[in-house]
Amino acid sequence: MKIGFIGLGIMGKPMAKNLIKAGYELVVLDLNKAAVDELTALGAQAGKSNVDIANQCDVIITMLPNSPHVKAVVLGEGGIIEGVKPGTILIDMSSIAPLASREIYEALAQKGVEMLDAPVSGGEPKAIDGTLSVMVGGKKEIFDKCYDIMKAMASSVVYIGEIGAGNIAKLCNQIVVAINIAAVSEALILAKKAGVSPDLVYQAIRGGLAGSTVMDAKAPMMMDRNFKPGFRIDLHIKDLNNVLETSHSVGAPLPLTAQLMEIMQAIKLDGCGVEDHASIVKFYEKLAEV
Ligand code: NAD
16 A cells, blocks of 8 residues: 655654554655655655655545645645545545535545545654544544554544544644643743742642643743744644634634634734744733733
């Protein structure tokens, strides 16, 4: 089986490396030549174009920023759809709008091509370790067929439901992460302004009910002033946009998520869009004049 892999960024590159480690034959593509070179040095073949990848691969994985990128690569001019053969499976592992997943699925179905939406959580460290969490939408029999491929990059691969369901699960994940980072920021700022060591407060509360994976990942970054991504504010804004579009369309008011969207927009206007989402703490520092 030959797997095409398009999108070798912070996440896609280590994910592709884990597929090579698991013994899969890979054909890779990215706008960034350095990322492609890194993979070919490990044994992958460089794809010439989306159509070239579609021509020769049985399964194609995409790991791109957002809905417009995935639509362009799959359905646009020179896109996968122009070269794909019936029976091919697209596994889109990008975090995109659930509605976009459904649109791409419908268009591919016309060509006899199957699709899963399979976004991930866990960030770069878990992408490197091959311990991501994958949440999957699409037909159950296609999920079963692709399980081993996804498991080569993840410790948890969960079937959620029909196409789009994977991305609904991912949006739920992004709500919890955003609000949790803000909660950690508020706690650390209060400690600092009250004259107590934020680090000792963190050490004291991390093992109790307040502790979380988010706290353990982001509190040290905030205290070390390390805002290297990781997960960029820009991408989180993209996700919250998709959350709010979806929540409006289904009638689920999400007041805290809406506030987090405003906070992230403010940080982006301050020039921090390319920083890790731990930089949410900077918004609070400004308010508290820390
Ligand atoms: P990234 O910006 O680092 O990588 C995206 C890659 O896609 C880049 O290498 C870019 O060159 C490539 N690309 C863009 N358009 C292309 C095209 N037309 N053809 C070929 N390559 C193209 O982003 P990332 O952090 O790897 O995130 C990818 C997806 O995974 C996003 O949807 C993101 O929300 C999601 N995600 C990211 C993280 C994280 O911690 N970074 C965690 C979970 C999920």
